[in-house]
Amino acid sequence: MPLGGVGEIGMNLYLYGLGRGDVRQWLMIDLGVSFPGEKEPGVDLILPDTRFIEEERHNLAGILLTHAHEDHFGAVIDLWSRLRAPVYATPFTAGLLTAKLNEYGLNGQIPLEIVKLGSRFEVGRFDIELVNMAHSIPEPNAVVIRTAAGTAVHTGDWKLDPHPIVGVPTDEPRLRTIGAEGVDALVCDSTNVLREGISPSEADVAETLAEIVAQAQKRVAVTTFASNVARLRSVLAAAERAERHVVIVGRAMHRIVQVAQETGHLPEHVELLTEDDYGYLPREKVVALCTGSQGEPRAALARIAASAHPRVSFAAGDTVVFSSRTIPGNEKAVAAVQNDLSDIGVRIVSDADALVHVSGHPRRGELEQMYDWIRPASVIPMHGEARHLREHAVFARACGVPHTAASRNGVMIRLAPDVPDVIDDVPSGRLYKDGRLYVSADDNTVRERRKLSYVGAVAVSVVLDRRGDIAAEPQVALKGMPDADGDGAPLEEIALQAVAGALAGIPRPRRRDRETVGEAVRRSVRAAIYQAWGKRPICSVLVSVV
Numbered sequence: 001m002p003l004g005g006v007g008e009i010g011m012n013l014y015l016y017g018l019g020r021g022d023v024r025q026w027l028m029i030d031l032g033v034s035f036p037g038e039k040e041p042g043v044d045l046i047l048p049d050t051r052f053i054e055e056e057r058h059n060l061a062g063i064l065l066t067h068a069h070e071d072h073f074g075a076v077i078d079l080w081s082r083l084r085a086p087v088y089a090t091p092f093t094a095g096l097l098t099a100k101l102n103e104y105g106l107n108g109q110i111p112l113e114i115v116k117l118g119s120r121f122e123v124g125r126f127d128i129e130l131v132n133m134a135h136s137i138p139e140p141n142a143v144v145i146r147t148a149a150g151t152a153v154h155t156g157d158w159k160l161d162p163h164p165i166v167g168v169p170t171d172e173p174r175l176r177t178i179g180a181e182g183v184d185a186l187v188c189d190s191t192n193v194l195r196e197g198i199s200p201s202e203a204d205v206a207e208t209l210a211e212i213v214a215q216a217q218k219r220v221a222v223t224t225f226a227s228n229v230a231r232l233r234s235v236l237a238a239a240e241r242a243e244r245h246v247v248i249v250g251r252a253m254h255r256i257v258q259v260a261q262e263t264g265h266l267p268e269h270v271e272l273l274t275e276d277d278y279g280y281l282p283r284e285k286v287v288a289l290c291t292g293s294q295g296e297p298r299a300a301l302a303r304i305a306a307s308a309h310p311r312v313s314f315a316a317g318d319t320v321v322f323s324s325r326t327i328p329g330n331e332k333a334v335a336a337v338q339n340d341l342s343d344i345g346v347r348i349v350s351d352a353d354a355l356v357h358v359s360g361h362p363r364r365g366e367l368e369q370m371y372d373w374i375r376p377a378s379v380i381p382m383h384g385e386a387r388h389l390r391e392h393a394v395f396a397r398a399c400g401v402p403h404t405a406a407s408r409n410g411v412m413i414r415l416a417p418d419v420p421d422v423i424d425d426v427p428s429g430r431l432y433k434d435g436r437l438y439v440s441a442d443d444n445t446v447r448e449r450r451k452l453s454y455v456g457a458v459a460v461s462v463v464l465d466r467r468g469d470i471a472a473e474p475q476v477a478l479k480g481m482p483d484a485d486g487d488g489a490p491l492e493e494i495a496l497q498a499v500a501g502a503l504a505g506i507p508r509p510r511r512r513d514r515e516t517v518g519e520a521v522r523r524s525v526r527a528a529i530y531q532a533w534g535k536r537p538i539c540s541v542l543v544s545v546v
Contacts, residue, residue, distance in 0.1 A: 001412040003428050004048035006382050006389065008409075009191060010034035010071040011430070013048040014154065014382065017412075018125050018147050026056060027126045028063045028085070029143060029154055033074035034430075037329040041449050042434065047075045049429040049440070050082055052410075060085040061124025066156035067140040068093040069227060077104060078433060086111045088123065090130070092139040095259040096227075117141070118171070131178070132171045133158035136202075136360030137227045138265045139167065142175075150184035150416025153374055157189055157383065159359065160366045163203035165230035166265050172373060179374040184416035186376035186401075190384030190392040191361035198365040200358045206234035208355045209323065213238040213287060216319045220244070221288040223301050224323040224357075226252040229260045231323055232289060236270055239287040247273045247281070249312055250291030250300035275311040288312065293324035295333025302333075305340035316345025323356045364395060371399050378403035378420045380413065448538060456480030457538040458529065460499055460521055464545050468511030471546050474499045476525075478537075485532035498528035514543040 005012035011034040016027045036043040053060060063085050065073045073093060077100060080087070087110055089097060094114045101107050115121060117139060120129040127146035134140070135157045143154040162169050192199070213220050213235075224231045239246045248254055254274075260266040278286070292301030301320070303309040314320070320341055326334045338348050351357040361383075362370065371379070379401045381392035393404040405413050405420035410428030414421050430441040439445050457479045463472040476495045484490050502524035503511070510516055518541040530536045 001424075001426065002382060002407060002409050003050060003052065004032065004034075004409055005030070005071075006384075006407050006409050006411075007386055008034070009383065009385060009388075011046060011048050011075075012072050012383065013050070013075075014187070015053060016126070016145055016152065016154075016415075018149065024056075024059060025124050025126075026053060026060045027123055027128075027145065028053065028060060028083075030066055030072040030156075031063055031075045031079060032069070032071040033078075034071060035327075036432075039450060040432065040446055041453055043432045043446060044435070045074070045078070045433040046441075047078055047431040047433060047438070048409075049427065049431050050079055052426040052428070054082050057083050057085065061126060063087045064123065064128065064143060065089040065093050065097070066143060066154075067135060067137050068096040069137055069157070072157070073097060076110065077101065077106065078438070080110050086113055086123075088113050088115050088121075088128075090115060090117050090139045090141060092137075092259065092263045092265060095263050096256070099255050099259055118174075129178075131174050132168050134161040134164040134167065134170045134360075135159060136225065136230070138229050138260065138263070140360075144178055147416075151178075151182060152185040152187060152415050153178065153183050153376070154187045155189050155370070157191075157360060159199050159362050160369060161199070161201045161203075163201050165202040165206060165233050167230075175370070175373040179376075183374050183376045185378045185380055185420060186370070186374050187380045187382050187415075188367070188370065188392070189361055190381040190388040192359055192363045193367060193381075193384065193388050193392040193395060195363040196365070197363050199361070199363050200355060202230045202234065202358060204355055205231065205323070205358055206237060209234050209321065210238040210241055212319065212321060212349060212354070212356070213242045213244065216242075216284075217317060218283045219286045219288065219314065219318040220321065221249075221290050221301070221304075221314065221318065222321045222323050223290045223293040225293060226250070226256040226291055228324075229256065229265050232257065232260070233266060235287060235289055235323075236266075242287075244285050244287045245271070245273055245277075245281055247275065247278050247286060247288045247312075249275055249278070249288050249304075249309075252291050253289055253300075275309075278312050283315070283318070292337065293322055293334075294327055294330045295335075295337045297333070302337050302340075305337045305344070307344075314341065314344055314346050317347070318344075319347045319349060321356055322348065322350040325351065325357055325359065367392070367395065368399050371396065371401055376401060378405060378415070380405050380407055380415070380420065382407070452480065452538060455535045455537045457540070458495055458525060460495070460525060460539065460541045462499065462503070462517060462521060462541065462543045464511055464517070464543065466512070466545060468508040470503060474503075481529075481537060482533060489532070491529060491532060494528050494532050495525050498524040512545075514545065517541075518543045 034046040129144040292299030379396040412424040461475040
């Protein structure tokens with residue numbers, strides 16, 4: 001049963017239950033976040049609503065993390081206190097989680113068990129085996145879940161790549177062996193099911209990056225997802241071949257490099273320089289690795305492009321490579337950074353210009369191979385939007401998979417025994433991390449904040465005495481609204497006239513009821529401003545009695 005990640009890409013949280021009713025034990029796979037867009041103004045992170053499993057946490061055996069992408073492990077720090085189950089992860093994922101815990105001053109406060117790659121162990125009543133996969137981060141794992149009722153394989157994020165640069169290829173021999181044992185359900189990544197063929201290799205990207213760096217006349221900067229250690233290794237190799245120094249720019253990039261070196265995914269002897277060294281290097285001898293591939297305003301690249309970084313700058317003739325895919329919703333932010341770079345005279349290279357990025361998810365040819373290896377009795381599509389899930393189910397059946405089942409967040413599906421079937425649904429949704437608070441997406445806070453961004457706000461203060469007479473001149477404050485209407489009449493005066501008219505229309509005895517006065521004034525002010533402006537602002541009225 002997913003509580004996130006099905007019907008969307010991001011915020012992954014998958015629950016596997018064993019048993020019936022109150023004695024059902026749960027295993028959680030992944031606990032990720034999503035990131036806010038224009039419809040969530042002021043929101044810091046979007047988290048899965050875990051209220052169902054919070055009530056069942058006495059039956060939660062553990063939390064298993066497949067890999068260290070934020071959409072798979074980014075909510076652990078925020079939500080673990082609600083769940084309080086042991087966390088299992090392989091060394092690289094555990095290293096990044098520990099580094100984040102240290103940043104938040106929470107070191108040692110979450111029970112973290114480091115498990116070996118390819119290991120087999122028990123979590124409660126679940127017999128777990130990890131299988132090495134290829135993806136765009138070190139140590140991605142598929143999870144084999146064996147129980148007395150049947151066996152499921154949860155693929156996590158994966159692709160087929162014979163040369164992944166970091167780590168090992170997807171473990172075909174092991175997957176074939178598991179398939180021969182019998183698999184009731186394959187719960188499988190759907191991200192690239194709309195694309196034919198097989199994804200290119202990280203090795204192909206490495207060659208392209210090497211050519212770009214070798215041919216560049218001035219500085220080269222590469223921005224990519226900091227977690228893509230294979231891409232970082234390719235940049236290091238390209239810089240070494242061109243006899244250039246690598247400068248790490250951005251806190252997240254520094255953190256990933258440190259953990260990758262500690263866990264053996266980056267060589268410790270490589271010379272990596274910092275922002276402090278940047279200004280002392282000849283332009284033709286620099287390759288900068290920068291955070292900010294998604295246009296994040298506080299990331300290194302956006303600050304450099306806006307000439308706001310204290311130690312790093314670009315100049316005309318430099319080259320910036322966007323070695324990443326623009327996540328849907330980030331197009332405007334990325335375009336803004338690229339326009340700032342163009343104004344400086346920087347040459348921009350993206351995946352539209354050259355093979356500087358490949359996806360970490362399987363296309364149709366890879367999915368077909370996975371079905372052949374696993375030979376599942378059923379496929380449950382996950383990690384995709386509605387069109388991906390539907391197409392994945394159609395494709396699986398066309399490839400000979402006997403059964404598929406459509407899932408959504410909060411929908412409980414019986415995987416075994418027998419054919420998959422929907423048996424229940426539970427509350428699911430989203431939480432917003434809003435500063436230090438967590439609020440439900442159903443709460444009015446963000447909805448009103450969104451409305452404020454369109455129609456502004458007006459605040460009215462009315463002071464009455466105990467007899468209902470006006471004791472002071474009403475006050476009006478307008479925010480996010482025009483100063484005047486089309487004829488030049490100030491909107492503030494229009495609002496004040498509406499207040500006076502509303503008060504005059506209320507008999508004195510009824511003015512003693514503050515709620516009556518407040519609602520009458522609110523309606524009058526909104527109507528007057530609508531007539532003048534054509535929009536109805538959020539209107540707040542404070543009625544005081546002295």
